Amino acid sequence: MEKAVTENRNLEVVRAAFRxxxxxxxxxxxxxxxxxxxxxxYMPFGQGMVRHISFKGPGEVLAAxxxxxPSDVYCSNAxxxxxxxxxxxxxxxxxxxxxxxDGKDLDLPCVPSHSYPVCSNCGHVSAPSESSDYTCxxxxxxxxxxVSIPCAKCIDGSKKEAKKLIDFLTEDLGIQRxxxxxxxxxxxxxxxxxxxxxxxxxxxxxxxxxxxxLSGIGxxxxxxxxxxxxxxxLAYVKFPKSGLAYGWRKKIADRLxxxxxxxxxxTHLVQQKGGFSAFQSEIxxxxxxxGVRIDPQVTTDVHRIFRMPGTLNSKSGLxxxxxxxxxxxxxxxxxxxxxxxxxxxxxQMKTHVRFKLKGESFNISKESAELPxxxxxxxxxxxxxxxx
Numbered sequence: 001m002e003k004a005v006t007e008n009r010n011l012e013v014v015r016a017a018f019r020x021x022x023x024x025x026x027x028x029x030x031x032x033x034x035x036x037x038x039x040x041x042y043m044p045f046g047q048g049m050v051r052h053i054s055f056k057g058p059g060e061v062l063a064a065x066x067x068x069x070p071s072d073v074y075c076s077n078a079x080x081x082x083x084x085x086x087x088x089x090x091x092x093x094x095x096x097x098x099x100x101x102d103g104k105d106l107d108l109p110c111v112p113s114h115s116y117p118v119c120s121n122c123g124h125v126s127a128p129s130e131s132s133d134y135t136c137x138x139x140x141x142x143x144x145x146x147v148s149i150p151c152a153k154c155i156d157g158s159k160k161e162a163k164k165l166i167d168f169l170t171e172d173l174g175i176q177r178x179x180x181x182x183x184x185x186x187x188x189x190x191x192x193x194x195x196x197x198x199x200x201x202x203x204x205x206x207x208x209x210x211x212x213x214l215s216g217i218g219x220x221x222x223x224x225x226x227x228x229x230x231x232x233x234l235a236y237v238k239f240p241k242s243g244l245a246y247g248w249r250k251k252i253a254d255r256l257x258x259x260x261x262x263x264x265x266x267t268h269l270v271q272q273k274g275g276f277s278a279f280q281s282e283i284x285x286x287x288x289x290x291g292v293r294i295d296p297q298v299t300t301d302v303h304r305i306f307r308m309p310g311t312l313n314s315k316s317g318l319x320x321x322x323x324x325x326x327x328x329x330x331x332x333x334x335x336x337x338x339x340x341x342x343x344x345x346x347x348q349m350k351t352h353v354r355f356k357l358k359g360e361s362f363n364i365s366k367e368s369a370e371l372p373x374x375x376x377x378x379x380x381x382x383x384x385x386x387x388x
Contacts, residue, residue, distance in 0.1 A: 042070035074305035094200035186313025216287030345376035
């Protein structure tokens with residue numbers, strides 16, 4: 001009973017902060033093009049997803065946000081003739097191309113130092129630990145949800161992947177920079193929306209093939225002219241007639257420091273690696289490093305509802321915020337996407353935490369603290385504090 005009361009108080013504080021944002025910051029909401037052909041969905045606080053909603057205009061969307069005060073808001077990348085009907089009756093008309101780069105998928109070495117295990121049974125929060133073995137010190141439970149407070153290194157890692165994707169999209173696919181819209185996800189990554197009609201009719205398989213290309217999956221040594229000799233693991237070099245001047249061929253050639261005249265050098269490289277199979281492993285390693293780590297399910301799902309730009313993320317209380325391509329290096333998401341108010345909120349801490357928001361550094365080791373709403377909501381969303 002006491003736990004339910006505490007959870008309700010937490011939700012009330014977060015919901016009040018979200019309500020104020022949607023009431024005062026409506027100009028931040030980006031209404032998508034073709035709104036009348038898109039499906040919308042949202043998550044009410046403490047409840048399941050509500051989907052298959054349609055709106056006729058921006059005013060209806062903004063009114064619904066103020067009225068419902070959802071924890072998360074989504075909009076389809078797809079266009080439908082009847083967006084409010086069940087999926088099998090919507091009549092799909094195409095879908096925007098989207099990509100998701102999530103910091104948690106990048107295997108960054110800094111993550112264990114700022115990831116807190118939250119017991120799935122009793123909610124006890126433990127200090128970050130390098131060990132993957134977990135036993136709750138409060139109830140001896142063995143299952144936990146690991147909650148991360150992303151650091152500057154996490155954001156830099158996501159930015160690095162985002163810049164690689166921009167290069168692929170513009171150089172390999174020929175997409176205009178003006179057609180690429182980049183957003184901080186509101187938690188720990190970046191979203192891409194591609195405004196290019198030539199990609200809208202791609203089906204799931206075509207989008208999967210595109211993900212494979214961007215990730216470097218299945219890249220063959222033969223693509224740069226290294227061919228397996230018959231009857232063994234030896235190899236010979238015969239460069240492709242179209243050369244090594246574009247796409248993955250260029251990326252690999254640049255890393256190996258070869259060109260169309262480097263037959264002898266490449267032959268020696270293959271021999272140094274130990275033959276064809278070992279050289280193929282080298283190509284695989286280069287592809288993993290040079291490829292982009294994106295969530296394949298997000299891109300291949302042509303019926304997905306995707307977080308709506310300008311709305312709040314319930315995992316952090318931060319905004320899905322637009323970032324100009326030329327400003328990605330200087331973009332500071334924990335300042336620019338932190339737009340909640342600064343009224344004071346008394347919270348009870350579940351663990352010692354350190355983080356930075358809106359240019360303020362917080363290092364909280366005591367059991368309770370009075371924090372500005374934006375910081376309190378951040379910790380409440382992460383499950384690292386509760387309303388006192």
